[in-house]
Amino acid sequence: MSPWQSIPRSFRRHPVRPPDSGIARRKSIWERLHLDPWLLLMLLVLMAGGLLVLYSASGQRIESVIAQASRFGIALAGMFVLAQLNPSTFLRWAPLAYGVGLAMLLAVEIAGDIGMGAKRWLEIPGVIRFQPSEMMKLGVPLMVAAYLNRCQLPPRFRDIAVCAVIIGVPVVLTAIQPDLGTSLLMAAAATLVVLLAGLSWRLIAFVAALVAAGMPILWMNMHNYQRQRVLTFLDPDSDPLGSGWNIIQSTTAIGSGGVWGKGWLEGTQSQLEFLPERHTDFIIAVLGEEFGLVGMLVLLVLYTLIVSRGLWLAAGSQDTFGRLFAGSIILTFFIYVFVNVGMVSGILPVVGVPLPLVSYGGTSSVTLLAGFGILMSIHAHRRLLSR
Structure with a gap:
């Protein structure tokens, strides 16, 4: 009989692991730098x-x-x-980041720098010229994720309505610059957070129907060049x-x-x-x-x-x-x-x-x-x- 056969079957199925030597696995340089x-x-x-x-x-x-x-x-x-940074830091600072982003979008509307026929940039003379709406592509989904983190999932209709307001305000401020592309991407990024939180197909279909019903209103409020882009796409x-x-x-x-x-x-x-x-x-x-x-x-x-x-x-x-x-x-x-x-x-x-x-x-x-x-x-x- 071999030594292996002499071992009871229960031990073969669940072998006894050697006691922990107390030596932790050495982290790689990438793990220490928190990079993939x-x-x-x-x-x-x-x-x-x-x-x-x-x-x-x-x-x-x-x-x-x-x-x-x-x-x-x-x-x-x-x-x-x-x-x-620990992700809890982003969670804790999400409301402030969102509020600062809204303030910058309002500042663009009041005193933004005009370029290529649109008012989209803030400029600190001699220092930096940047586009606040680009930053809100992260700020808006960050705020939505922070809000839903405190809610019961899948989110209820009330929570979805709050998320719609969180998303809608900066999207509108961006669209009137005008910057339809950035506003749509901002809305998409934040909407993905809500979808990942888990929505019923009925609710998704209902929201899709509302969006489809609002298309004529969107068309009437689009700038002429934006309408022309859609017509050019078709022909x-x-x-x-x-x-x-x-x-x-x-x-x-x-x-x-x-x-x-x-x-x-x-x-x-x-x-x-x-x-x-x-x-x-x-x-x-x-x-x-x-x-x-x-x-x-x-x-x-x-x-x-x-x-x-x-x-x-x-x-x-x-x-x-x-x-x-x-x-x-x-x-x-x-x-x-x-x-x-x-x-x-x-x-x-x-x-x-x-x-x-x-x-x-x-x-x-x-x-x-x-x-x-x-x-x-x-x-x-x-x-x-x-x-």
């Missing part, structure tokens, strides 16, 4: 590729690349700082030299790239300046023309991996606030990508949504990486939280 190495690596690869495309899209202006790289540096520093060739120019040129650029593209810095639509806003909202058309279908697939796969990793981190949260807010952060990132790609390829109306961490812009990059910092914080501190 895989997510960080993918974000760095995305930003590096974005700088490469930006150099071409900006007309080979190295100044634009340096400016964007410096913004990435600031955004990464902010991400690192936020990752060190871009109706005004090929006017409102349809952006979509026609972007789809032409993407299509002309073929499978392998024309080569870096060799795009005709972008380098000859046929493509408008090529370094911001339509930068993916530059990538499609110069790197072709293969380049666009690589970018989309990278985005998919980032979203998948973010969802995995969010799913590990052990408290209500963490699950709701972390889930909203990564799903909102997915919506950014979906809307921008759909807008440039002509399957969605043009709403002015940048391509995350690729398009030129400072406030958007800081906001996005701040969200990822909070996501890493929620994952790193998940065992320290209690509902």
Whole structure:
């Protein structure tokens, strides 16, 4: 009889573990820094590729690349700082952050800086110029998650009504700037928190019916250029030299790239300046023309991996606030990508949504990486939280 056979079956099924030696597992450097190495690596690869495309899209202006790289540096520093904070800090400061954000949106309405026909920016002369509505893309879902954290889930109708007010006020203040794209993304980010809290399909259908019924009212209150964007989406060739120019040129650029593209810095639509806003909202058309279908697939796969990793981190949260807010952060990132790609390829109306961490812009990059910092914080501190 072998030694193994001499052991009773009960012990075979439930082997006795050796006593704890008292030596704790040594934490890796990433755990001590509260960073997720895989997510960080993918974000760095995305930003590096974005700088490469930006150099071409900006007309080979190295100044634009340096400016964007410096913004990435600031955004990464902010991400690192936020990752060190305990999620309870975000929960505690949510009302103040929301209130300050509302005050800044009101300040934009009163004394905002006008650019490109819209009043969206606040400027401290010689210091900084920023867009408060971008920050509220985090502030509004943060406040909704903090409120629902104190409620019984799934939320009751009264709680949903309170959330609607929390969402509605900053969305309206942003829409009247006018900035329809940002207001819709802000509303989507906060609405995702409510959906993640658990709603019955009946209630979802009821809200969807209300939204559909309110579409005529929304249409009547839209600015002329916003209505024109919707009409152009339905028929871009109706005004090929006017409102349809952006979509026609972007789809032409993407299509002309073929499978392998024309080569870096060799795009005709972008380098000859046929493509408008090529370094911001339509930068993916530059990538499609110069790197072709293969380049666009690589970018989309990278985005998919980032979203998948973010969802995995969010799913590990052990408290209500963490699950709701972390889930909203990564799903909102997915919506950014979906809307921008759909807008440039002509399957969605043009709403002015940048391509995350690729398009030129400072406030958007800081906001996005701040969200990822909070996501890493929620994952790193998940065992320290209690509902």
